[in-house]
Structures are given as structure tokens and as C-alpha cells.
Amino acid sequence: MARILVTGGTGYIGSHTVVELMQSGFEVLIVDNLSNSNIQVLDGIEKIVGRRPDFAQLDVADLPKMRELLEKYTDIVAVIHFAASKAVGESVEKPLLYYRNNVLSLVNLLEVMKERGITNLVFSSSCTVYGQPSKEHLPVDETAPIQPALSPYGNTKQINEEIIRDEAHADSSLNAIILRYFNPIGAHPSALIGELPNGVPNNLLPFVTQTAAGLRKELKIFGNDYNTPDGSCIRDYINVVDLAKAHVVAVNRMLKVELRDRVEYFNLGTGRGLSVIEIVDTFEKVTGVKVPHTIVGRREGDIEKVWADPRKANEVLGWKATATVEETLLSAWNWQRHLSE
Ligand code: UFG
Numbered sequence: 001m002a003r004i005l006v007t008g009g010t011g012y013i014g015s016h017t018v019v020e021l022m023q024s025g026f027e028v029l030i031v032d033n034l035s036n037s038n039i040q041v042l043d044g045i046e047k048i049v050g051r052r053p054d055f056a057q058l059d060v061a062d063l064p065k066m067r068e069l070l071e072k073y074t075d076i077v078a079v080i081h082f083a084a085s086k087a088v089g090e091s092v093e094k095p096l097l098y099y100r101n102n103v104l105s106l107v108n109l110l111e112v113m114k115e116r117g118i119t120n121l122v123f124s125s126s127c128t129v130y131g132q133p134s135k136e137h138l139p140v141d142e143t144a145p146i147q148p149a150l151s152p153y154g155n156t157k158q159i160n161e162e163i164i165r166d167e168a169h170a171d172s173s174l175n176a177i178i179l180r181y182f183n184p185i186g187a188h189p190s191a192l193i194g195e196l197p198n199g200v201p202n203n204l205l206p207f208v209t210q211t212a213a214g215l216r217k218e219l220k221i222f223g224n225d226y227n228t229p230d231g232s233c234i235r236d237y238i239n240v241v242d243l244a245k246a247h248v249v250a251v252n253r254m255l256k257v258e259l260r261d262r263v264e265y266f267n268l269g270t271g272r273g274l275s276v277i278e279i280v281d282t283f284e285k286v287t288g289v290k291v292p293h294t295i296v297g298r299r300e301g302d303i304e305k306v307w308a309d310p311r312k313a314n315e316v317l318g319w320k321a322t323a324t325v326e327e328t329l330l331s332a333w334n335w336q337r338h339l340s341e
Pocket residue numbers: 086088126127128154182183202203204205207219220221222223233234235276299302303
């Protein structure tokens with residue numbers, strides 16, 4: 001039986017990916033330090049899949065512990081590395097924490113992979129590496145230039161990509177697929193797992209659902225004076241289950257075919273850009289619930305507009321985002337209601 005090591009597997013995208021992997025017949029070992037997730041996520045996964053993934057609570061940056069753990073597992077055929085800190089604002093306040101959590105952990109992981117003879121890595125990257133693409137690069141494809149990062153968080157993603165590229169260059173046994181996510185939203189249709197933000201959410205969707213549930217007074221829309229049709233920022237919002245499925249496809253690709261390049265890059269998005277105001281309006285329409293909101297000033301560091309050209313992933317991986325934004329927003333709302341029960 002083939003096993004996948006999933007770091008950060010109790011997190012938002014990680015947990016949805018674990019479900020899809022297990023439903024595709026893989027065994028899973030999750031490593032997570034639970035710094036931004038909850039052990040009960042394992043119950044949700046078990047309820048959906050009918051079996052429980054193996055789990056170890058530890059920090060990927062703890063090299064001796066990682067070594068000790070992986071000595072017990074001889075069936076790991078690939079690693080999906082999600083474990084990372086991801087709050088842009090916090091990274092500006094605590095850069096060292098971000099370099100430790102996001103950079104040191106990848107270096108350690110690559111070292112133990114090498115020691116154990118594990119040669120396949122899927123890495124969680126972000127469209128943040130493109131910054132604000134110029135007009136001729138929208139929608140943005142994988143050939144668009146990488147721009148200087150706007151935050152330590154964004155910088156860690158760029159550095160991680162470079163570390164993987166350099167290591168693959170030096171070690172010809174390493175294969176890597178780097179997935180650049182656009183904005184993942186929504187929850188599993190069972191409403192048994194979803195996004196669990198700590199404290200006040202930074203991201204749009206959890207703020208919208210918490211406001212709709214009456215947990216927050218009102219949503220602040222950051223700016224309506226951008227150069228976009230309604231003045232609010234545009235993003236490519238992708239359903240988290242669609243995103244999770246892309247990881248299973250990536251793992252299978254590494255196990256079954258020789259990669260064109262030993263490091264491959266794919267944008268994972270829908271190809272459609274939606275504004276903040278469109279998201280709020282559509283959410284209200286599909287749920288029938290009002291989201292009190294007000295327009296405030298711009299948020300520092302926000303990109304005006306970015307959406308994906310996902311054709312490379314569509315053609316090479318044979319993967320496509322299929323969920324509609326309506327069903328995705330409804331799934332986010334169902335998850336919020338499950339949390340409030
Ligand atoms: N927004 C609001 N109000 C809120 C929260 C967000 O108006 O309360 C707006 C933002 O200004 C932005 C859009 O909603 O226009 C999406 O914001 P998110 O914070 O949900 O997502 P971002 O696109 O800013 O950030 C995401 C990831 C980051 C990643 C970045 C790369 O969360 O990890 O994409 O572009 F770095």
C-alpha cells in the first residue's frame with residue numbers, strides 16, 4: 001500500500017487533501033504541530049472516509065523527531081508539504097518566525113526525504129509569487145515574471161520554490177510539483193471539515209460567513225476605488241475540494257509518468273476573476289442571508305487584480321476546477337452553520 005506523508009494535514013487545504021487521497025486508495029501519515037489547527041479535524045476526516053489517517057503531532061522543523069518518525073514508515077512514496085505559517089500581516093511583525101517555520105522546515109524535510117530515499121514532493125505555493133501581474137500577463141500563466149515579494153510570508157514561498165529548484169538540480173533523483181494556489185474558499189460538501197481560522201479572520205470568506213452568522217458586526221470591504229469594474233479587488237476564488245483533488249492528480253503523475261521537467265509548476269485557479277463585492281452579493285443571493293458590510297480604505301499590500309490562466313494544469317495534469325462559485329459559497333455557509341451548532 002502506498003502512503004503519502006502530508007505535512008500540515010490537519011489544516012484547511014491539508015485536511016481536504018487527506019480526504020481525497022484516502023478516497024483514492026492512498027494511506028496517509030499526517031505530521032502537524034497543531035499550531036493553527038485542531039485535533040478534531042481527524043474525526044471529521046474519519047467520518048467522511050471511514051478510516052482514520054495516521055497522525056503525529058510534531059513540528060517539521062524538528063529534524064531529530066522527523067527522523068525518528070520516518071524510520072517507522074517504510075511505505076512513503078511521496079510527500080505533500082503544506083505545513084507553513086500563512087498570515088501576511090503577522091509575517092511582517094514576526095519575520096523570523098516565518099523564516100523558521102516556512103524555510104527551515106522545508107530544508108529539514110528535503111534532508112529527511114533524501115535520507116529515506118523519498119523522491120517525490122508536492123509543494124504548496126501561492127499566486128503571491130506573481131505580485132501584481134502587468135496587463136499583458138492577466139490572466140496570469142506560469143511564465144509570468146516572479147515579482148519581489150511584498151511580505152516575509154510571500155518571500156518564504158519564493159525562497160521555498162528556489163530551494164526546491166536548486167536541490168532538484170543537485171540531486172537528480174528528486175521530482176517536485178509546485179502548485180501555485182489562487183484563493184481557496186469553501187468547505188467539504190459534508191460540512192464535516194472546513195476552514196477554522198484562529199481569532200479574527202484575515203481572509204475574506206471566513207469573515208463573510210462569521211458576519212452572516214452574527215459573530216461579527218460587519219464586514220469591511222477594503223477599498224472601492226481600484227481600477228476594476230466595481231472598484232473592489234479581483235481574485236480567482238477556487239473551491240477547496242477542487243484544489244485538493246489537484247494534489248491527488250499531482251501525486252499520481254509523479255508516481256506514474258516521468259515529469260517533463262523534474263520541477264513542474266502549475267497555477268491552480270478557475271480562470272475567472274471575481275470582485276469582493278461580487279462575492280458578497282453572490283453569497284447573499286445563494287444563502288438568502290444578509291452580510292452587513294461597509295466600504296473602508298484600502299488594505300496595505302493588497303494586489304488590485306489577479307486571476308489564473310489554468311490551462312497548463314488543465315492540459316498537462318488533466319485537472320480542472322469544476323465547482324461553481326454558488327455551490328462553493330453555499331458549502332462555506334453550511335460549514336459555518338455546522339460550527340455554530
Ligand atoms: N477583503 C476584504 N475584507 C476582509 C478581508 C479581505 O475586503 O475582511 C478583501 C481583500 O482586500 C482582498 C480580497 O478580499 O481584496 C481577498 O482577501 P484575502 O485576505 O482573502 O486573500 P488575499 O488575496 O489577500 O490573500 C491570499 C492568501 C495569502 C496570499 C495571497 C496572495 O490569503 O496567503 O492570497 O495573493 F499571500
